[in-house]
Amino acid sequence: MASTVLHTLTVPWVRPPHRMDLLLGSELPPGYEVTTAFVIALDSADRMLLTRVDLPGRGWGVPGGHVDPGEGVVAAAARELTEETGLVVPAERLALFGGQRITLLEGRPADYAYPERAYMAFYTVRLDRPGAPTSPPPGTECGAAEWVDRAEVPLRCPRAEWLPLLAALEPIAGTPGG
Numbered sequence: 001m002a003s004t005v006l007h008t009l010t011v012p013w014v015r016p017p018h019r020m021d022l023l024l025g026s027e028l029p030p031g032y033e034v035t036t037a038f039v040i041a042l043d044s045a046d047r048m049l050l051t052r053v054d055l056p057g058r059g060w061g062v063p064g065g066h067v068d069p070g071e072g073v074v075a076a077a078a079r080e081l082t083e084e085t086g087l088v089v090p091a092e093r094l095a096l097f098g099g100q101r102i103t104l105l106e107g108r109p110a111d112y113a114y115p116e117r118a119y120m121a122f123y124t125v126r127l128d129r130p131g132a133p134t135s136p137p138p139g140t141e142c143g144a145a146e147w148v149d150r151a152e153v154p155l156r157c158p159r160a161e162w163l164p165l166l167a168a169l170e171p172i173a174g175t176p177g178g
Contacts, residue, residue, distance in 0.1 A: 044130055
């Protein structure tokens with residue numbers, strides 16, 4: 001399946017001149033290094049699992065983080081989901097559905113830690129039951145994990161660049177709006 005560009009923007013947390021494309025698609029874009037992996041977990045009530053990072057400027061967001069050297073992207077997504085929420089989902093249950101493609105426009109500065117062409121992969125998993133209460137394991141950067149109604153997600157994550165990706169996901173059949 002070819003990727004569809006949902007939105008193009010720039011973000012303040014990427015310093016060099018750049019373009020970020022929000023992509024909807026089930027394949028990783030060729031020529032881009034996957035640096036991070038995230039999971040949008042939905043339960044049978046169409047609630048979404050969010051995490052809260054208790055660091056300045058962070059707050060509520062999607063579970064995810066960096067891909068470790070030598071680690072597969074989907075394995076990183078499953079690992080980050082467990083580390084940040086306590087929810088254990090086998091990697092083979094995760095489905096790639098899009099991401100954030102970042103292209104530096106003037107080359108990579110020497111002090112910039114990421115590649116000129118980076119991709120932040122977003123996976124989804126849909127549980128066939130209501131999401132059980134979760135809690136980040138001790139020692140993680142996350143202070144809380146919580147299942148929230150999808151309508152509440154933009155209120156908790158108002159500046160999240162990934163919101164158009166969430167809007168592109170179909171509601172679960174049998175839920176309000178589904």
